[in-house]
Each structure stands twice: as structure tokens, then as C-alpha cells.
Amino acid sequence: EVQLLESGGGLVQPGGSLKLSCAASGFTFSNNAMTWVRQTPGKGLEWVSAITGSGDNTFYADSVKGRFIISRDNAKNTLFLQMKSLRAEDTALYYCTKGRGELSGSCHDWGQGTLVTVSS
Amino acid sequence: EIVLTQSPGTLSLSPGERATLSCRASQSVPGNYLAWYQQKPGQAPRLLIYSAASRATGIPDRFSGSGSGTDFTLTISRLEPEDFAVYYCQQYGSSPRVFGQGTKVEIK
Numbered sequence: 001e002v003q004l005l006e007s008g009g010g011l012v013q014p015g016g017s018l019k020l021s022c023a024a025s026g027f028t029f030s031n032n033a034m035t036w037v038r039q040t041p042g043k044g045l046e047w048v049s050a051i052t053g054s055g056d057n058t059f060y061a062d063s064v065k066g067r068f069i070i071s072r073d074n075a076k077n078t079l080f081l082q083m084k085s086l087r088a089e090d091t092a093l094y095y096c097t098k099g100r101g102e103l104s105g106s107c108h109d110w111g112q113g114t115l116v117t118v119s120s
Numbered sequence: 121e122i123v124l125t126q127s128p129g130t131l132s133l134s135p136g137e138r139a140t141l142s143c144r145a146s147q148s149v150p151g152n153y154l155a156w157y158q159q160k161p162g163q164a165p166r167l168l169i170y171s172a173a174s175r176a177t178g179i180p181d182r183f184s185g186s187g188s189g190t191d192f193t194l195t196i197s198r199l200e201p202e203d204f205a206v207y208y209c210q211q212y213g214s215s216p217r218v219f220g221q222g223t224k225v226e227i228k
Contacts, residue, residue: 035217037165045157045165045208045219059215062121095164105212106155108176110164 002026002109004096009114016086020114022079022096030054030074033099035107036081038092038116046092049081053102064090086118122147122211124220132228139196141223143209148189150213156185156194159222160205168207169194199225 008020022034035050049070050059058070069082079096093115097107123146133139143154156169167176169185172192182197196203204227209220 037219044222045159045210047210047217047219050215050217059217061216100170105153105217106167106170106210107157107165108167108170110166112164 002098004098004109004111006094006096006111006114009094009116011117011119012086013120014087014118016118017082017084018086018116019083020081020094020096020116022111024077024079024096024098027098029072029077031102033102033104034070034072034079035097035099035105036070036079037095037097037107037110038090039095039113040092048094050099050105051079083116086116088118090116091118092116121216122149122214122218124209124211124218126207126209126220126223128223129221130224130226132226133199134228135199135201137199139194139199139203139225141194141196141207141225143187143192143194143220145190145192145211149192149211152188153211153213154185154187154192155210155212156183157208157210158203158205159208165208196225201227 003025005023036048051070067085071080093113095113096111098109100108127142152172154172157165159165173185
């Protein structure tokens, strides 16, 4: 059974940094692309960033480009999202999702999310 | 950047009725890499359809996806009580891999 467990969310001041983690299990982590998706409470889904299975290629939404870095440790089956220069509009529930295959951009499995609140 | 527009914003139907949800892209979606997700209150989204027409694992056959290029449709043949939820489309053929704004299917 695929399991994705996000952690690292919390309250941070504007301009601050936070690093999210996603511990994956139940599948061959290195064979699958991974994606971060966020959702502001009561609003829609926003695609944030994705990384191929090997980690060689990364992709970002314009809203986070230059501030967020996606990475993965295939030896530890863990996905990361380093977030810097955080803004109030980054406040959201951040989901870790799994693709189907090395390059897949669809989100076949989802974690339960970790909440990030940017506020002074 | 591809923009996805879903319609209608809200669909009011009764159990047993057919639901037809639309997702229109501002330009052709490469490879027809279009997915549909269902989200219920307090839950993470669930993948229903990928590659425009392929059902995800465990998804009932009352859910079907169709379309190509810029026009895509999710059809629920006969609504069950558990199908009342919000539905999102997403294109993943090019970056950024955006979502539509969602369609809420509510009980009439």
C-alpha cells in the first residue's frame, strides 16, 4: 500500500523559511516522479513543483520559482520542498503526491497534507 | 502557460442522474495528458482519470473521461450519493502543470 506522510509544516513569519518532507513507502520510490500540490483552505488546488524519479529534472510554478526548491533522497525514500522568502499567499495545505512512472505528471496517490501558515 | 477553464461552476443534480463536466484548455494539451480528480470535504483529492480517458485503479466504471486537444469531459453515468463532491481537471503535458478551478456537484 502506497503511503505518503508529509511533515514540516507550521507557523512562520513572512520572509522566513521552512522545509517540508514527505516520507514514502509501499512502492519503488526512485521509479516515480513526485509532485507538491497546495490548497488554500476553502479554495482550489494549485500545482507547485515536480521532480522526476531520478531527480534530474525539476519543474516549478511561476508563483514559487526562485523561492522554492524541490529535491529527493532516493536512498531514504523522501521528498523535500525547501521554501524561502515565504509570503502570506503561500499559506496552504501542502500535499505530497506520487506519479506513475519516472516522468509522470499526474498525481496517482496523495498524502494527507501538512499545513503551512505564513503570518506575523 | 495553459489555462484550464471548468464548467459549470456548480452542477445541481439528483442521485441516479447523469453528470457531464467540462474542462477546456486555452491551447492544446500535449499528449492529451489530462487528469480528473475528486475531492470530498476534509479529504485529500483522489485521482479518477488520467491520460484523458484511462480510469485509475479502483475507480468505478460509472466514471469516464473523453476528449482531446482542448476539450475534455468527465461523465458520471449515474450519480451515487458518494459522488457529490468537487471535481478538478489538471493538464500535465507541459509545465506548469495547472489545475482547473473546479466544478462542484451538489445534490439538487
